[in-house]
Amino acid sequence: MNMMNRRHPGRLNLKNDAVDMSHGSGGRAMARLIEELFLRHFDNEILRQGNDQAAFDPPPGRLVMSTDGHVISPLFFPGGDIGSLSVHGTINDVAMAGAKPLYLSAGFILEEGFPLADLDRIVASMAAAAKAAGVPIVTGDTKVVERGKGDGVFITTTGVGVVPPGLEISGDRARPGDAILINGSIGDHGVAVLSKRENLDFETELLSDSAALHDLVGHLVSAVDGNIHCLRDPTRGGLATTLNEIAGQAGVGMVLKEQALPIKQEVLGACELLGLDPLYVANEGKMVVICPAEQAETALKALRAHPLGRDGAIIGQVREDAHGFVRMQTRLGGERIVDWLAGEQLPRIC
Amino acid sequence: MKYVDEFRDQELAQSLAQAIAREARPERRYNIMEFCGGHTHAIFRYGVQDLVPKNVRFVHGPGCPVCVLPVGRLDGAMELAEKNSVILATYGDMMRVPARKRRSLIKAKAEGADIRMVYSTQDALKIARDNPDREVVFFAIGFETTTPPTAVAIQQAQREGLKNFSVYCNHVLTPSAIQHILESPEVREMGTVAIDGFLGPSHVSSIIGTLPYHFFAEEFQRPVVITGFEPLDVLQATLMVTRQLNEGRHEVENQYSRVVTTGGNAKAQRLVAEVFELRRVFEWRGLGQVPYSALKIKEAYGTFDAERRFGLQPRQIADVKSCECPSIIRGVKKPTDCKLFGKVCTPDNPMGSCMVSSEGACAAYWTYRRFAAPEAATVKQGGMAA
Numbered sequence: 001m002n003m004m005n006r007r008h009p010g011r012l013n014l015k016n017d018a019v020d021m022s023h024g025s026g027g028r029a030m031a032r033l034i035e036e037l038f039l040r041h042f043d044n045e046i047l048r049q050g051n052d053q054a055a056f057d058p059p060p061g062r063l064v065m066s067t068d069g070h071v072i073s074p075l076f077f078p079g080g081d082i083g084s085l086s087v088h089g090t091i092n093d094v095a096m097a098g099a100k101p102l103y104l105s106a107g108f109i110l111e112e113g114f115p116l117a118d119l120d121r122i123v124a125s126m127a128a129a130a131k132a133a134g135v136p137i138v139t140g141d142t143k144v145v146e147r148g149k150g151d152g153v154f155i156t157t158t159g160v161g162v163v164p165p166g167l168e169i170s171g172d173r174a175r176p177g178d179a180i181l182i183n184g185s186i187g188d189h190g191v192a193v194l195s196k197r198e199n200l201d202f203e204t205e206l207l208s209d210s211a212a213l214h215d216l217v218g219h220l221v222s223a224v225d226g227n228i229h230c231l232r233d234p235t236r237g238g239l240a241t242t243l244n245e246i247a248g249q250a251g252v253g254m255v256l257k258e259q260a261l262p263i264k265q266e267v268l269g270a271c272e273l274l275g276l277d278p279l280y281v282a283n284e285g286k287m288v289v290i291c292p293a294e295q296a297e298t299a300l301k302a303l304r305a306h307p308l309g310r311d312g313a314i315i316g317q318v319r320e321d322a323h324g325f326v327r328m329q330t331r332l333g334g335e336r337i338v339d340w341l342a343g344e345q346l347p348r349i350c
Numbered sequence: 351m352k353y354v355d356e357f358r359d360q361e362l363a364q365s366l367a368q369a370i371a372r373e374a375r376p377e378r379r380y381n382i383m384e385f386c387g388g389h390t391h392a393i394f395r396y397g398v399q400d401l402v403p404k405n406v407r408f409v410h411g412p413g414c415p416v417c418v419l420p421v422g423r424l425d426g427a428m429e430l431a432e433k434n435s436v437i438l439a440t441y442g443d444m445m446r447v448p449a450r451k452r453r454s455l456i457k458a459k460a461e462g463a464d465i466r467m468v469y470s471t472q473d474a475l476k477i478a479r480d481n482p483d484r485e486v487v488f489f490a491i492g493f494e495t496t497t498p499p500t501a502v503a504i505q506q507a508q509r510e511g512l513k514n515f516s517v518y519c520n521h522v523l524t525p526s527a528i529q530h531i532l533e534s535p536e537v538r539e540m541g542t543v544a545i546d547g548f549l550g551p552s553h554v555s556s557i558i559g560t561l562p563y564h565f566f567a568e569e570f571q572r573p574v575v576i577t578g579f580e581p582l583d584v585l586q587a588t589l590m591v592t593r594q595l596n597e598g599r600h601e602v603e604n605q606y607s608r609v610v611t612t613g614g615n616a617k618a619q620r621l622v623a624e625v626f627e628l629r630r631v632f633e634w635r636g637l638g639q640v641p642y643s644a645l646k647i648k649e650a651y652g653t654f655d656a657e658r659r660f661g662l663q664p665r666q667i668a669d670v671k672s673c674e675c676p677s678i679i680r681g682v683k684k685p686t687d688c689k690l691f692g693k694v695c696t697p698d699n700p701m702g703s704c705m706v707s708s709e710g711a712c713a714a715y716w717t718y719r720r721f722a723a724p725e726a727a728t729v730k731q732g733g734m735a736a
Contacts, residue, residue, distance in 0.1 A: 259360075268351045325721050332363040332581050334397015336718040342697030 012036045012116060019114040024144025037120060038140060041127035046103075046138040054103060054138035061162040066093035069156045075122065078192045079207030080284070082155055083125035088212045088284060089235065090159040091133055095214035096231040096287065098169040098221055099161035104130060106140040106157050111150035122153065133212040135159070161214075166226065173229040174250035178318040179296035181289040183216060183309040184209070186239050187267040190281035195270070202273070206266045211285030216308045220289065223302030230290040233283070240279040240338045242288055243326045253321020256328040256338060260315045280341050290318060357580030358396070366585040367401040373592045380406045382591050383681055384549040385528060387414030387709025388579045394718035396581040402588060409545055409681040410714075412527055412636060413554075415492040416443045416707035417679055420635045421667040423520055424449045427489050430518060430660060431455060431463040437481060439474035440489040442467045447706045450667050471503035478507070478515040487656045488517045495553040497521045497645065498618040501625040504647065504654045516656040519647050522632065524554050525562040526643035532570045534637075536682050543682050547591040549584065550576035552606055559614025563602045570600075577605040625651055633666065635703060636679030675702035678711050685715040686723045692716060 012032055022029035039047060046054045070086040080088075087104065094101040106126065110119065130137050137157075163169075188209040195204045213233065221228060230250075234242035239261075247254055263278050271278050285308060291299050296314055303309030316328075326338045374380055384390055390410045393399060399408060412418050428449050431438040438455070445456040445467065459465040464484075468474050471488060478486035490500045500517060507515040528548065536543040550563055555576045563574045573594035577587030587605045594601060604610055625648060632644030647655040656662065669676060673695070674688035685691050685704070695701040697713050704710035708717070 265351055268354075272351065272354060323721070327721060330395075330397045331358055331360050332396050332398070332401060333360060333367075334400035335721075336395060336397050337721055339717045340698075342713075342717075 014116045014120045017116045019110045019112055019116065019119065019144055021112055021144055021146070023110065024142060030142065034142065037116070037123055038142070041123045042130070042137045042140075044136040044138065046136065052139075054105070056103065056138070058102070058160075059162050061164050064094050064097045064099040064161045064163055065158065066090055067156065067158040068093055069154065071151065071154050072193065073151060074193070074196050075118065075152055077196050077208055078204075079189075080210040081122055081125050082153065083122035084129040085208075085210050085284060086155040086157045087126050087129035087133065087135070087137075088210050090157040091135055091212040091214055092233045092284075092287070094159040094161040095212075095217045096169070096233055097161070097163055098167045098217060098226075098228070098231065099163045099214075100218070101133070101135045101159050101161040101214050104135055104137045104157050104159050106137050106155060108140070108142045109150055109154040110142065110144045111152050112144060112147040114152050119153065122155075126155075129212070133214065135212075135214075167221065169228050169231050171230050171232060171246045171249040174246050174252050174290045174318045175229060175292075176252055176318055176320045177293050178229055178290050179293045179299075179314055180243070180254060180256070180316040180318065181291070181296065181299055181303065181312060181314050182234075182239070182262065183213075183287055183289070183303050184285075184311040185262040185264045185267065186234070186283055186286060187263060187271065187278035187281035189284040190238070191267045191270045193282075194274070202270065204266050204270060206264065206270075209283055209285035211308055213285065213287055213308060216303070216306045217287070219306050220299060220302045220309075224291060224295045224299050227295045228289060228291045228299070231287055233287045235284060236282050237341055238278070238280040238282055239286075239288065240277075240326070241341055243338065244340050246288070246290065247321075247324045247326050250318075251324065252318050253324055254316055254318050254326045256316035256326070258328050258331045260313055262311045262313050279338060293317075354580070357578070357582045359582065362582055363401065363585060366582065366589060370406060370585065370589045370592060371403050373589060373596060374403045374406050375596065376403075376405065378405065379544065379546075380592050380595060381409050381544040381546045382406065382549060382588060383409040383411045383531075383545045383547075384584070385411040385413040385524065386549075386551045386554070386579075387417065387707065388552060389549055389577070389584060390414070390711055390714050391709050392579050392581055392584055394714040397718075398581055398584055399719075401585065406588065406592065409543070410678070410711035411548075411681060412531070412634070412679040413493065413524065413551060414704070414707050414709040414711075415496070415522070416447060417675065417703040417710045418522065418527075418634045418636060419444075419447070419491055419520055419703065420633045421450060421669060422633060422665040425665055425667055426657075426662050427518060428453065428455065428458060429662065430487050430489075430656060431458050431465050433485070433660070436485045436487055437464045437466060437477055438487050438489055439466050439468045439477055441469075441491065443707045444489060444491065446700060447703050448670070448700055471499045475503055475506060475512065475515065478512050479510075482514060484514060485659075486515050488515070489520070490517050491520045493522060493524050493551070493554050494557045494622075497622050497626065498557065498615075501621045504625050504651050505621075507654055508651065516654050516659050517647060518656040518662075519626070519645060521626065521645045522634065523643050523645070524551055524558070525566070526640055527634065527637060528563075529566050530637050530640045530643065531680060532566055532572065534680065536680065543680070545572065545681060546595055547573040547600075548575070549587050549591065550574045550602070552576070552578045552583070552609070555606065555610040555614070557615050557618050560602050560604050560610060560612050561614075567600050567602045573600045573603070575603045575605050576610055578609065624648075634679075635669065636676035670701050673702040675704045675712075678704050685712040688712070692720065
């Protein structure tokens with residue numbers, strides 16, 4: 001416990017120190033870490049009560065709860081970091097039920113030796129993201145694992161929210177004839193993160209699309225008067241995976257128009273080089289909207305009127321299909337299946 | 351995307367498709383083998399088959415380096431990977447190929463073997479530099495396109511005095527494989543496989559040029575049109591083959607002249623000739639023992655040859671029974687002719703190599719086109735919301 005021998009034993013040295021086993025021991029070092037780092041950034045009324053749990057009164061409606069573990073590498077990437085991502089990811093999972101997210105919890109698994117300066121940066125970013133979204137982090141936990149047993153930091157966040165009475169949005173509600181929309185370009189997050197991976201490292205101006213979507217969801221829901229069947233954020237596995245999930249859940253097929261898919265030139269270029277398909281590349285600020293065809297234009301207008309939906313588009317249609325295939329009309333006029341991803345998406349070799 | 355979108359233009363594609371429809375005579379069939387897995391992938395991914403008349407058929411050839419590597423050679427890589435001293439550096443596509451007893455490199459990795467996925471030979475060299483106390487073996491596979499980078503890596507290792515780097519060489523040659531297919535009894539005598547013409551390789555031809563194809567265009571009287579991997583390339587080349595067949599010609603034509611020259615890339619050829627020499631014979635999955643169809647590392651660079659360094663013994667291991675990969679690779683059968691296709695063999699659970707690589711005919715068919723034969727594809731897809 002070399003901390004005790006320092007000249008200012010009462011303060012964390014955020015500039016030069018690293019996480020050590022004492023920060024997870026339940027002793028004074030842990031209390032100091034919580035107070036000087038986590039509490040300082042996350043500061044809010046419920047957290048300040050200093051209990052092991054958060055107590056609050058939920059507003060009327062159905063409660064929604066979702067949890068998400070974040071293990072991204074690298075921790076800092078163009079357009080975000082693991083901190084902001086862990087806030088956005090869980091807010092979005094809650095919001096995809098049409099819910100208003102209320103509170104978040106955060107669990108940290110820290111690896112011995114992780115620089116406190118990086119942790120401070122990550123926690124500050126989480127706090128900023130939570131504040132901007134208006135969803136406070138009201139309870140949390142910290143554990144430390146030995147060097148080599150973690151990858152710097154893992155963050156698990158859990159969110160609760162409330163769906164207003166009468167609103168029902170669920171993956172099994174997609175119906176043949178429904179329109180499929182998306183709020184903007186696909187693949188930005190995955191390509192931005194890949195560009196910083198150690199063994200790839202290519203130059204791109206591209207930023208992750210990481211963003212909290214609940215405000216956009218609120219606007220959309222009121223624009224179409226709650227007439228939405230499904231919402232889902234196409235994160236890991238990309239748009240293709242999300243559509244296959246919904247098709248399986250609702251027992252329907254889908255058909256996409258390749259030419260209608262919004263994809264940035266930088267994403268197309270990087271995917272071309274690496275042999276990836278943007279349909280399978282991760283997003284962190286996108287959502288698929290499935291609504292009755294007659295609501296499609298209104299929904300599109302509502303998306304495009306919001307900063308997070310400016311490049312929104314109608315990309316396809318739900319239809320009957322006994323096999324539950326998601327198909328795509330290729331830009332050449334042919335047709336193909338957009339399948340589940342098998343294994344990892346790997347670059348080609350020839 | 352500049353220089354890419356131009357080759358995926360819908361209007362041009364439609365007008366080429368109409369030209370093919372006008373050229374193809376309804377009374378005959380046009381069986382065109384696309385040699386390369388890259389072409390197979392493009393045909394399925396862009397739905398090219400939907401654009402051409404029904405009597406113009408694509409027969410999928412053996413040009414997928416992952417698919418043609420026999421189990422015995424993969425077994426050699428497994429043996430290397432399982433040595434404690436070794437880091438095996440491999441292209442990602444090899445990871446899931448089923449080896450003996452349903453094992454694979456990805457399973458060996460999970461059990462503790464040190465296997466690293468790399469994007470290029472340079473990544474493998476870097477691993478060797480960073481780990482001087484370990485043996486780093488690069489698992490080299492591929493046709494003429496991937497051979498020059500391997501040659502560069504070996505020469506670089508020699509210059510740098512990298513003593514812990516070696517190459518498990520599985521580089522194979524395109525022209526001898528095509529010739530072998532044309533000489534096979536199914537094509538020559540039994541007539542069970544109709545191959546009327548070829549779409550010639552894109553990237554491979556950028557290295558070897560167009561000359562190597564002249565021999566079998568003449569000898570076997572089959573037109574060869576070398577073409578690029580973009581859908582418009584494939585359509586235009588299909589039109590050119592169809593036209594040659596109608597006019598009774600059997601020439602080598604170069605649709606991909608923006609990249610491929612007659613003589614090919616002389617520098618790359620020289621480099622390959624410095625480092626490699628022909629193997630007398632090499633086993634291909636599906637084609638069996640093909641004479642002079644692969645390369646080995648020359649004596650002068652022998653210390654970089656993993657087969658010598660680790661005393662690897664050649665081995666022959668049979669494919670999974672009832673897996674039709676061998677016939678599919680030869681163009682004798684279609685993916686849907688295989689009893690395992692879509693039932694027990696899918697990209698998630700491949701039984702044969704053609705279901706692993708995205709360039710394999712089975713994987714391409716399953717992934718992009720199984721709606722055309724849904725009865726063969728009724729396996730329930732798993733899936734869990736993230």
